[in-house]
Amino acid sequence: SMSADFSAGTFSYSGTTTSSTLTGTGAIDASQGRFTSTGMTLNAPLGNYAATLHGLLHGTNASAVSGVYHTNDTYPDYAGAFVGAR
DSSP, rough: EEEEEETTEEEEEEOOOOOOOOEEEEEEEEEEEEEEEEEEEEEEEEEEEEEEEEEEESSTSSSEEEEEEESSSOOSSSSEEEEEEO
């Protein structure tokens, strides 16, 4: 799930798979249709990691989102992508 506060320019994200969870908050650039965070947390089978997320807002009134994430270690142990719509 993702929630956005366009007035404050912030978002919160929580994504779950069968083996991992990605959570955190970040900044929205609504004029460019982007959102990003370098302060995400990925809980995965090999441990807990700091992670980075980059995403795009799509459609009228940001009715859909897509994005990618990766762990912040030197050689990222995990990476993935997501899409969503309301």
